[in-house]
Amino acid sequence: xxxxxxxxxxxxxxxxxxxxxxxxxxxxxxxxxxxxxxxxxxxxxxxxxxxxxxxxxxxxxxxxxxxxxxxxxxxxxxxxxxxxxxxxxxxxxxxxxxxxxxxxxxxxxxxxxx
Amino acid sequence: xxxxxxxxxxxxxxxxxxxxxxxxxxxxxxxxxxxxxxxxxxxxxxxxxxxxxxxxxxxxxxxxxxxxxxxxxxxxxxxxxxxxxxxxxxxxxxxxxxxxxxxxxxxxxxxxxxxx
Numbered sequence: 001x002x003x004x005x006x007x008x009x010x011x012x013x014x015x016x017x018x019x020x021x022x023x024x025x026x027x028x029x030x031x032x033x034x035x036x037x038x039x040x041x042x043x044x045x046x047x048x049x050x051x052x053x054x055x056x057x058x059x060x061x062x063x064x065x066x067x068x069x070x071x072x073x074x075x076x077x078x079x080x081x082x083x084x085x086x087x088x089x090x091x092x093x094x095x096x097x098x099x100x101x102x103x104x105x106x107x108x109x110x111x112x113x114x
Numbered sequence: 115x116x117x118x119x120x121x122x123x124x125x126x127x128x129x130x131x132x133x134x135x136x137x138x139x140x141x142x143x144x145x146x147x148x149x150x151x152x153x154x155x156x157x158x159x160x161x162x163x164x165x166x167x168x169x170x171x172x173x174x175x176x177x178x179x180x181x182x183x184x185x186x187x188x189x190x191x192x193x194x195x196x197x198x199x200x201x202x203x204x205x206x207x208x209x210x211x212x213x214x215x216x217x218x219x220x221x222x223x224x225x226x227x228x229x230x
Contacts, residue, residue, distance in 0.1 A: 009154070036221075043118070043205055043221030044157070090156050101170070102219065104156030 002027040004091045006105040014113050019063075019078040021108050023091035026072065033074040034092040034102070035065055044090060050074060061085070086112045116140065118222035120206050126228045132194035135225045139187070139208030146183060147219060148191050149205040157205055163189065193227075201229045 007022040025031055032051050036044040048059025055067040061084075065076045076089060091105040119138040127133050139146050144165050149157035160179065162170040165186035174181065178197070183189040193200055203226050207219040 034218075041123075041223070041226070043120075043207075043223045045221070046218060049218060092156070101159060101162075104158075106154070106156050 002031065002093050002095065002101075002103050004033075004093045004103060004105040006089075006091050006108050008108055009106065010109045010111065012111040012113055013081045015083055016080050019076070019081045019085065019110065021076040021089050021091075021110065023065075023074045023076065023105060024072050025074060025091075025093045027093055027095065029095050032094045033065075033067060034094075035059065035063070035074075035076050036090045036092060036104075037061075038088045038090065038107075040087075047076070047089075081110075081112045083112050083114065086110055118206055118208055118220055120204075120222035120225055122225055123223060124226050124228075126230065127196055129198055129229050130195040132192065133196050133227060134190055134192045135204050135206075135227075137189045137191070137206030137222060139189070139206070140210075140220055143208035143210045143220070144186065145209045145211070146189050147207040147209075148181060148189070149207065151203040151205055151224070153202070160191070160204075196227075196229045198229050201227055203227070 003026045005024045034049045035047040037047050038044045047063050048057045050057050050067045058064045063078045088107045088109045090107045092102050094102045121136050146163040148160040151157045161174045161181050163183045166183050181191045203224040205224045206222045209219045
């Protein structure tokens with residue numbers, strides 16, 4: 001079985017401040033981990049993914065995430081928030097190797113305050 | 115390249131009425147997924163197709179939901195009859211088997227269903 005837990009359903013940051021969205025995973029085998037972003041009335045867009053290569057993964061729009069096996073975490077960060085980052089962010093996990101079912105977290109809605 | 119296309123974008127129906135959603139995946143993507151996303155939740159898989167074969171429909175409520183993917187390209191998801199609890203966003207996604215097997219899925223914009 002696999003699951004992800006996103007801590008905080010809502011996060012507010014000031015424009016220019018650090019963005020930190022937390023994700024912890026549970027998986028019985030080495031996982032693949034994903035962060036997706038969803039803007040209002042749109043589908044999910046992949047931000048970045050961890051697939052057992054480098055533990056620090058860089059994605060689009062200045063986001064990055066670090067896979068920490070000892071902490072079973074895959075937190076998403078961005079050094080400086082922009083107004084356009086306001087959206088909902090989903091962490092997701094799957095088993096590695098071939099097709100494996102992807103399990104999504106419940107999402108964190110990011111608000112950026114001017 | 116064109117992304118995943120879904121229609122309609124919005125649908126409002128009365129309970130007990132039928133409804134259908136259509137999805138056209140990215141060209142060349144042999145795997146197609148239908149997800150349901152309830153308000154404030156992440157997407158939950160309803161069904162997955164490999165070409166025209168439904169390989170995982172364990173979460174599809176088969177008493178009222180049906181899906182098809184004729185010719186392994188476009189897909190239709192149907193609900194008959196709809197219930198109030200079916201109000202949600204229905205997302206279609208597609209992916210292609212690649213050498214890295216990373217299972218990256220590409221999502222359409224979704225259909226927001228409201229059942230009154």
